[in-house]
Amino acid sequence: MDKVYKHKDVEEKIYKSWEEKGFFRPEVNPKGKPFSIILPPPNANAPLHFGHAMYVIEDILIRYHRMKGDKTLWLPGADHAGFETQFVFEKKLQGEGKSRFDFDRETLYKMIWDFVSENRPVMEGQLRRLGFSLDWGRKKFTLDPDIVKIVYRTFKKLYDDGLVYRAERLVNYCTYDGTSFSDLEVLYEERKDPLYYIKYGPLVLATTRPETKFGDTAVAVHPDDKRYQKYIDKEIEIETVLGKAKIKVIADDFVDMEFGTGVVKITPAHDFDDNEVASRHNLPLKQVIGFDGKMNEKAGKFEGLYVKQARKAVVEEMQNKGLLEKVDENYTHRIGLCYKCKNPIEPLPLEQWFVKTGELAKPAISAVKKGLPAGRQGKIKIYPKNFEKIYFDFLENIRDWNISRQIVWGIRVPAYKCRNPKSEIRNPKSKNEWFISEIKPEKCEVCGECDFEQDPDTFDTWFSSGQWPFATLQTNKEGDFKTFYPTSVMETGYDILRWWVARMVMLGIYETGKIPFVNILLHGLVNDPLGKKMSKSKGNAVNPLELVDQYGADAVRFALVYGTATGNDQSLSYPKLQSMRNFTNKLWNIGRFLQLQLDSGLFKDIKPAEGKREPEKYKEMVESVDNLSKKVSESLDQYRFHDAANELYEFIWHVFADKYIEELKEPLKDGEIEALAAFIYVWETSLKLLHPFMPFITEELWRKIPEAEGDLIVSKWPSFAKASEGKPL
């Protein structure tokens, strides 16, 4: 054996041997009780980033339960990541001087498909490099035909249950990317813009968006505002850049009397707040900006101008006509930006598919809530507990979920529109011109004869990934769903608790009648060494594989759980990685020391019998490692990974290596069999306990112990009966 541990000689070889022997499959423990985790599917469009290395927590749990004899499944997969992927691909096209508008829908889809197909194996290779014991035979992709079928089934069911509706609603629309975004996806930024004070007949109001005035359907004041009482509920005559007009004055307490003049123009088609005011007062929507970002015919002579140009032109015109009272140039406010291209989001009315979330949220809330009547008690536990509050906040204030996306890359909505203008007469039963079909329909289900067309939109990525636990298990090996659903743990970053986890609970309960998982475990983010969030655009992203090359997978894995409480953020630390690498070297040299004893010739024909493996003479060592087994097991059961890691590190290095081995050196020189037996007992136990954290080196060292049988990955987890003997728990 070398003096120094060389991870590159070990890792690939060991992983391959595990995979070939089928140890990652639950079938290795056919009689065990089920334990399952579905891997949060990484985006198929890009190599792994550092956050993915946190999957190590799942691997620790999986390996622990596998060794405990559970029928253990860790199911891998990949997410098509609709918009993310299309954006990355668009960038690639840009680099080639092209854009997505150069291709038709089918060609574009095929191109992205090929692009993703190239990336997926890369990503899977990376997961292997980190040692993750995933059952590759069960891997799924969100665009697999059988997954799509399930997504269609759920959509149809929601529709038939009246939980899906189509409505013209304001959406966050990016006229540059040509797509709408959910509220969660919009980025807000502080900007300085002019605030224009415009004369509206007898009133003056302040606005940052004079170009939307053509879409005004009312002017609002606060009901208690003494200045404007006489105008409330009256129509006022106003002079505009397009001539005289009449507009209604309404009272609504959303108006801030202190702001500007205390008068607000209401533009329901282009502002979210105005839209809500409009729905309270039954005001009509008047769209003046098109989806191309240009003013439409309702803007009169400003038609065809882009919003920015129109604003300038309208302001100029108002100035000329004396309609502009003053301009506050130093007004700062927050505006919504497209989180990808950073252009301003334009609220626009668009027909969308929405899911009514109110009824879906209720069981998702009670699934976690404690203190409910018997039978409705929370069955899902969230760790760390403080994230419960975020979960409840989201679900208790949930808004309906817009699940349509105007992009090509994704699961196309299986909704079809009748094109027969008389369809409603022909079929009075149909609520509208749409029908939903899980399979490509032969004929129009509304009128029965027209040349119907499919909705061009695709589903929000979270709509499909929100069904991931049951979708992956229902489309896998026979019986998987029955055996492994609900899964034992859903482990992911806390940043997607609402986007993903809460939605999985809603859709899981809705579709299967059961919770999708029993425990929710959330880990923190990994920041750069200076504590800043890693991101590609900032250039501070670290590729986890580079660190694996440098320090070894085991050291990287251990560094991620050591010294940081579960759920807390951590900063990448090179000194920490180095000391964890040193720890692997310490392990290696313990193994090397044992090898030297075995090679000494003193223990040639000796095979310590079972009874001798826990020698009375070294009772303290045996008890102390048994006590370690107890502590590590308890820590893992409570998801206290940092405690377990700390115990292991302390014991193996500073107790076993520094103390026990020194004490055993002399007896070993004398060829004392009990000393060897004690050494091996403590060593074997230590390797087992450490294996979930550092799988590669422990397996390699295990195979060097002469009487160690089989592979460490499937060896029996140490019991700790002796440790608790005589000691109160």
Next chain:
RNA sequence: GGACGAUUAGCUCAGUUGGUAGAGCGUCGCAUUUACACUGCGAAUGUCGGGGGUUCGAGCCCCUCAUCGUCCACCA
């Protein structure tokens, strides 16, 4: 504006139900060709962010303030 988290040794962070502060790295001293220098032994270092309260006793519980971070909601 709201919520959550953080604030503990020079740095990075632990500290589970309240019982006179811990680790890793770093620093300083000593040892040594030793299974391992990616080593061993030893040492120093903290009014636990500020203030107030509960308690026999608070890093931990309560109130308040400050700074940083994250998420959510967003006033034209």
